[in-house]
Amino acid sequence: YEHAHEESRQGRTTRGAAVLAGGALVFASLVAATSPAAAEDALPSPSFAAPSPVGDSGNVVGLVVEHSATSAARVGSAARSNSFGVAAATTTVEPGVSKITFDEPTDTTEAERLAARIARLPGVTDVSLNTWFVPAALPPGGAPSDPYFGDLHGIWDHRDTFAYSMGGTNHLATLPKGGYATKAPALWKLTRGSSKSIVAVLDTGSTPHPDLDANTVKGYDLISDKDTARDGNGRDPNPNDEGDYCEEWGSDARSTWHGTHVAGTIAAVQNSIGVIGNAPRAKIQHVRVLGGCGGSMDDVADGITWASGGKVAGTKRNTKPAKILNLSLEAAGVPCSNYLQKAINGARKRGSVVIVAAGNNGIDARNTSPANCKNVITVGATSFLGARASYSNYGNTIDLSAPGGAIGDWRDSNNNPDLAAGIYSTHNSGSYGQGSPSYAPMQGTSMATPGVSGVAALIVAMRPKITAKQLERVLRQSVSKFPNQTSHGALNCAKAKNCGKGIIDATRVPTTFIAKPKVSNARVGRKAKVSPK
Structure with missing residues (x-):
């Protein structure tokens, strides 16, 4: 990001x-x-030209996998397999959640293919692409x-x-x-x-x-x-x-x-x-x-x-x-x-x-x-x-x-x-x-x-x-x-x-x-004072 x-x-x-x-x-x-x-x-x-959209390439750094407690080893084994398609390492974030980290970022299409493969494993309940986020600002540049x-x-x-x-x-x-x-x-x-x-x-x-x-x-x-x-x-x-x-x-x-x-x-x-x-x-x-x-x-x-x-x-x-x-x-x-x-x-x-x-x-x-x-x-x-x-x-x-x-x-x-x-x-x-x-x-x-x-x-x-x-x-x-x-x-x-x-x-x-008023001096026969609290 x-x-x-x-x-x-x-x-x-x-x-x-x-x-x-x-x-x-x-x-x-x-x-x-x-x-x-x-x-x-x-x-x-003159043109009001907008910046070029950020492409998908290199936007995904791994997968976040949610699964049953007994499926962590299965997820890790699949990610290490030569047939997985990319080099990756797996860590357990907490019971029921594992993170697969790619050695190199991949594009969204390839990441979705890999995610679909992991999603088919028994015990896996959800797979999210671990996308890369960046700051949402474009770097230039009574008082x-x-x-x-x-x-x-x-x-x-x-x-x-x-x-x-x-x-x-x-x-x-x-x-x-x-x-x-x-x-x-x-x-x-x-x-x-x-x-x-x-x-x-x-x-x-x-x-x-x-x-x-x-x-x-x-x-x-x-x-x-x-x-x-x-x-x-x-x-x-x-x-x-x-x-x-x-x-x-x-x-x-x-x-x-x-x-x-x-x-x-x-x-x-x-x-x-x-x-x-x-x-x-x-x-x-x-x-x-x-x-x-x-x-x-x-x-x-x-x-x-x-x-x-x-x-x-x-x-x-x-x-x-x-x-x-x-x-x-x-x-x-x-x-x-x-x-x-x-x-x-x-x-x-x-x-x-x-x-x-x-x-x-x-x-x-x-x-x-x-x-x-x-x-x-x-x-x-x-x-x-x-x-x-x-x-x-x-x-x-x-x-x-x-x-x-x-x-x-x-x-x-x-x-x-x-x-x-x-x-x-x-x-x-x-x-x-x-x-x-x-x-x-x-x-x-x-x-x-x-x-x-x-x-x-x-x-x-x-x-x-x-x-x-x-x-x-x-x-x-x-x-x-x-x-x-x-x-x-x-x-x-x-x-x-x-x-x-x-x-x-x-x-x-x-x-x-929104502003709940503060009421003071509220007595019978007297005028109450109301001011913002």
């Missing part, structure tokens, strides 16, 4: 003015793009006192209008109050989150950061393969991000610090430095499931189980289960496996809501996992004008959309990808291993998903005992209509009707239902 984002390799350090040259350039770009003059020069990409709040157009857009040129025609877009952002600050008078609103970030893990440390609770590293984990020991209680750099990514093989970026959009602390999250008093629980080059389906599924308070063999049970699970990751071209679906179903039964990225392949989201799973909220990405971002997957699988950034869809005054169009959040300066805390813009459905998770955290803070079904219903209702951006053609969600019910909008949250 992969993460669903794009990032800029230029970012800001936490020291504000004392930035490197690259960071200063980013800062200049961000500031200039908010001015009227620069807005007029911002040119969308609070946090200095970069003005750049966070994904949370609150301060602009009233935006002038641009497309195809030789000038346009002037009128923006509603707060723009087409999550508008989370509209709820901050009621709540900014609480210790009871825990969001599990199933991603690359955590890095130390002054905008995150105070809001981070204990998590877990669920990566089973020590080489992918890069910490020498596989699964352990430390979800530290060891870097997901990958030679297979070519020239842009550096680490993404994806989990750090996602976490900041959800719950970066309000502390007068850096950025601020949608729910700045919520808690982040890092569950590391993506390591070098990505992660496997079974680790993602076990991460879902652990984060929601379920039992995972070989780990200590999570004493602070998360109400909200954020999965900004994707595996393109594969169905939702039974093993993964069972983990999602179990999490929901335990009261957790699973919010997932639609994926960044510019294809129908029904062809991307976990976006195509049941019992999840699938999030597409929009630009700051409320149109679908060109990379975002689409279709009937999408529940709603949220700001995901559109760096590649817009050009700055020098005709370079406009970093100001990205989602700005917490990051790390390291190229491969960890460096110092920093900030950077990224784009992707990976960046849209935590916007929804942040609003969900605010809702949970107002009504901690809300059920998973109720929270899902409230989120789907808390949307604004897509604007009719006729100049955007097929990316005009208002006409295409393939971006979900609308854009997440905190001003649409039904607070009269």
Whole structure:
């Protein structure tokens, strides 16, 4: 599995003015793009070309086999057989579950043939393809006192209008109050989150950061393969991000610090430095499931189980289960496996809501996992004008959309990808291993998903005992209509009707239902005082 984002390799350090040259350039770009003059020069990409879909080749790393307790040896023997067709090793995950790991990744067609062979063995009840997931972001690239709040157009857009040129025609877009952002600050008078609103970030893990440390609770590293984990020991209680750099990514093989970026959009602390999250008093629980080059389906599924308070063999049970699970990751071209679906179903039964990225392949989201799973909220990405971002997957699988950034869809005054169009959040300066805390813009459905998770955290803070079904219903209702951006053609969600019910909008949250009032001074003959709790 992969993460669903794009990032800029230029970012800001936490020291504000004392930035490197690259960071200063980013800062200049961000500031200039908010001015009227620069807005007029911002040119969308003429073609709005979507990235090429990820192919099936090399997408399956093994099989997860569920069987009777007496069939483990039979499964292992079949996988070791010369007639099996591929070199493979078998390990027992827990009684009744075995994992077959291929020496080399194979394509979906070959993996399905091998799975069918194993499924015919006596005692085998289910065989799931162990697909490879990657982060769902495409690698590039009363205001609070946090200095970069003005750049966070994904949370609150301060602009009233935006002038641009497309195809030789000038346009002037009128923006509603707060723009087409999550508008989370509209709820901050009621709540900014609480210790009871825990969001599990199933991603690359955590890095130390002054905008995150105070809001981070204990998590877990669920990566089973020590080489992918890069910490020498596989699964352990430390979800530290060891870097997901990958030679297979070519020239842009550096680490993404994806989990750090996602976490900041959800719950970066309000502390007068850096950025601020949608729910700045919520808690982040890092569950590391993506390591070098990505992660496997079974680790993602076990991460879902652990984060929601379920039992995972070989780990200590999570004493602070998360109400909200954020999965900004994707595996393109594969169905939702039974093993993964069972983990999602179990999490929901335990009261957790699973919010997932639609994926960044510019294809129908029904062809991307976990976006195509049941019992999840699938999030597409929009630009700051409320149109679908060109990379975002689409279709009937999408529940709603949220700001995901559109760096590649817009050009700055020098005709370079406009970093100001990205989602700005917490990051790390390291190229491969960890460096110092920093900030950077990224784009992707990976960046849209935590916007929804942040609003969900605010809702949970107002009504901690809300059920998973109720929270899902409230989120789907808390949307604004897509604007009719006729100049955007097929990316005009208002006409295409393939971006979900609308854009997440905190001003649409039904607070009269959610916020249980606090009543005081209620005596006969006196007027009671009622205030939000």
